[in-house]
Amino acid sequence: MTVTTDTTPPLPAEPGPLPGPVGTAQKNLAVGQQLWAWIGVAPFFIFSLMFLLLPTLYLLVGAFQDADGHFTPQNLADLFTPTILSAYWISIKVSVASALVGAIIGFFLAYAVVMGGLPAWLRPTLMTFSGVASQFAGLPLAFAFLATLGRTGLVTVLLREFFGFNLYGTGFNLLSFWGLTLTYLYFQIPLMVLILTPALDGLKREWGEAAQVLGASKRQYWTMVALPILFPSLLGATLLLFANSFGAIATAYALTGSSLNIVTILLYAQIRGDVLHNQNLGYALALGMILITGLSNGTYIWLRSRAERWMR
Amino acid sequence: MSQSKIGSWIAVIIGMLYFIVPLIGTFEFSLRMRRGEYSFDAYRVVFADPAFQATFLYSTLMGLITIVIGIVLVVPTAYFIQLRLPKLRPIVEFITLLPLVMPAIVIVFGYLRLYNSSSWIPLTANARTTDLLLAFSYVTLALPYMYRAVETGMRAIDVRTLTEAAEILGAGLPTILFKVIFPNVRVAILSGAFLTFAIVIGEFTMASLLNRPAFGPYLQLIGANRAYEPSALAIIAFLITWACMGLINVFGQARKLKRST
Numbered sequence: 001m002t003v004t005t006d007t008t009p010p011l012p013a014e015p016g017p018l019p020g021p022v023g024t025a026q027k028n029l030a031v032g033q034q035l036w037a038w039i040g041v042a043p044f045f046i047f048s049l050m051f052l053l054l055p056t057l058y059l060l061v062g063a064f065q066d067a068d069g070h071f072t073p074q075n076l077a078d079l080f081t082p083t084i085l086s087a088y089w090i091s092i093k094v095s096v097a098s099a100l101v102g103a104i105i106g107f108f109l110a111y112a113v114v115m116g117g118l119p120a121w122l123r124p125t126l127m128t129f130s131g132v133a134s135q136f137a138g139l140p141l142a143f144a145f146l147a148t149l150g151r152t153g154l155v156t157v158l159l160r161e162f163f164g165f166n167l168y169g170t171g172f173n174l175l176s177f178w179g180l181t182l183t184y185l186y187f188q189i190p191l192m193v194l195i196l197t198p199a200l201d202g203l204k205r206e207w208g209e210a211a212q213v214l215g216a217s218k219r220q221y222w223t224m225v226a227l228p229i230l231f232p233s234l235l236g237a238t239l240l241l242f243a244n245s246f247g248a249i250a251t252a253y254a255l256t257g258s259s260l261n262i263v264t265i266l267l268y269a270q271i272r273g274d275v276l277h278n279q280n281l282g283y284a285l286a287l288g289m290i291l292i293t294g295l296s297n298g299t300y301i302w303l304r305s306r307a308e309r310w311m312r
Numbered sequence: 313m314s315q316s317k318i319g320s321w322i323a324v325i326i327g328m329l330y331f332i333v334p335l336i337g338t339f340e341f342s343l344r345m346r347r348g349e350y351s352f353d354a355y356r357v358v359f360a361d362p363a364f365q366a367t368f369l370y371s372t373l374m375g376l377i378t379i380v381i382g383i384v385l386v387v388p389t390a391y392f393i394q395l396r397l398p399k400l401r402p403i404v405e406f407i408t409l410l411p412l413v414m415p416a417i418v419i420v421f422g423y424l425r426l427y428n429s430s431s432w433i434p435l436t437a438n439a440r441t442t443d444l445l446l447a448f449s450y451v452t453l454a455l456p457y458m459y460r461a462v463e464t465g466m467r468a469i470d471v472r473t474l475t476e477a478a479e480i481l482g483a484g485l486p487t488i489l490f491k492v493i494f495p496n497v498r499v500a501i502l503s504g505a506f507l508t509f510a511i512v513i514g515e516f517t518m519a520s521l522l523n524r525p526a527f528g529p530y531l532q533l534i535g536a537n538r539a540y541e542p543s544a545l546a547i548i549a550f551l552i553t554w555a556c557m558g559l560i561n562v563f564g565q566a567r568k569l570k571r572s573t
Binding site for chain 1: 413
């Protein structure tokens with residue numbers, strides 16, 4: 001993140017047409033350049049339309065149709081059946097838990113590394129670690145946690161052998177809500193660190209000094225100056241974390257098979273084998289997911305634009 | 313040592329433990345295949361598995377194709393948006409953020425409906441065109457990262473002056489794009505490319521639902537059926553991710569060094 005904040009100034013207008021034949025030539029040149037620019041961006045827009053917008057639109061429309069293509073709100077109403085509702089509910093719970101815990105731990109880590117007075121070499125180390133760990137998701141992550149906290153995993157065995165502590169005797173199970181949350185934290189915490197470190201860097205030293213000069217305690221500085229400024233970044237990043245785990249599937253699928261009925265796994269089963277026995281209900285299921293992640297990401301983008309006002 | 317400093321150390325140590333312990337656990341587990349002693353048998357079995365080689369090769373190839381398509385789509389777009397069509401910037405940024413909003417599984421669900429064998433554009437009717445569709449789906453997954461990387465690179469150079477200088481010297485548009493702009497944003501493109509590769513190589517959802525023999529579905533199959541090989545594969549996957557991120561850092565550092573001299 002080096003030079004993302006210096007927005008380029010609006011481009012100067014094309015030079016006005018000069019009188020005479022030179023002007024016409026220049027005008028033609030400008031029109032030609034504009035034409036080439038449109039041709040240059042056309043592939044991007046055609047691609048986005050075909051492989052991002054239309055497929056989604058197809059599902060959105062399908063969600064409001066019955067099998068014969070007539071309009072119906074029935075699919076959306078059918079979402080409110082116990083199986084589907086519970087799938088959404090577990091997904092939301094896991095996502096909220098991993099986002100909140102990830103945000104809190106991530107905040108303290110970012111705080112420690114930015115203003116904790118730690119040696120300078122720790123920061124790039126932690127940032128590199130975070131970059132890797134935030135991308136280390138999917139199936140390998142599930143394998144790693146099974147090997148660590150599964151019934152014969154290293155930590156489980158060590159706890160039993162050396163501390164006489166039977167992890168699974170406490171009712172803990174990796175293939176459960178908390179197990180999944182704990183696993184998701186592996187990429188959620190580093191993601192939070194990556195997003196929040198620039199925001200903490202943006203807290204100007206002068207603000208702290210000004211507060212101190214005016215007689216504020218450290219606590220007052222945090223509750224009345226720093227946290228209100230950071231709030232949009234914090235909340236926004238938490239929402240991004242939420243969407244990040246809400247759309248995830250591979251880790252959960254490898255970890256729990258289909259024993260934990262989260263909405264992505266239900267949709268996966270629906271796509272593979274129409275388990276809901278209604279194609280259009282599947283579209284509605286997808287629509288519900290888009291609504292939830294869209295709402296959370298929309299709020300994130302809005303909050304980020306607010307947060308950036310302080311970062312200039 | 314002040315109190316807050318101790319707190320910071322505790323936070324960092326706990327964080328680091330959380331990152332490292334699963335890796336140690338996985339590595340230790342991957343060595344347990346031979347009864348009673350540690351060995352690299354699990355790795356040997358994995359590397360010798362023809363399915364591993366085939367799927368890994370397939371996903372590597374997919375990653376490269378995805379990177380090429382991504383570059384061809386993103387670089388000219390970022391260039392023209394910066395230089396001639398700044399009004400379109402918000403729209404393009406919105407589109408490039410969409411893949412973060414829409415879960416991958418929803419996008420591929422749309423593909424299966426829109427491009428199935430009985431549709432207008434039956435891309436899934438044939439293995440080669442399905443491969444293409446898979447590559448396109450990966451391009452959409454990587455779009456937010458690729459676009460941001462390239463755009464940041466474009467902003468760091470003076471696109472206008474470079475373009476005008478090239479024009480005065482008589483360069484046409486292809487020369488400007490490929491010989492002037494590309495080399496100047498090469499580092500940005502590379503970091504986008506490595507990130508894309510890290511995303512594509514173990515991707516499961518798209519490949520599985522499009523039914524292609526990629527590394528992700530292979531991982532899933534092994535995970536469901538074997539004991540020690542999954543850990544070995546997790547370590548391999550971690551090393552690949554690490555290598556991709558490390559290369560991004562190396563290229564980024566090299567650029568900073570060049571700047572400062």
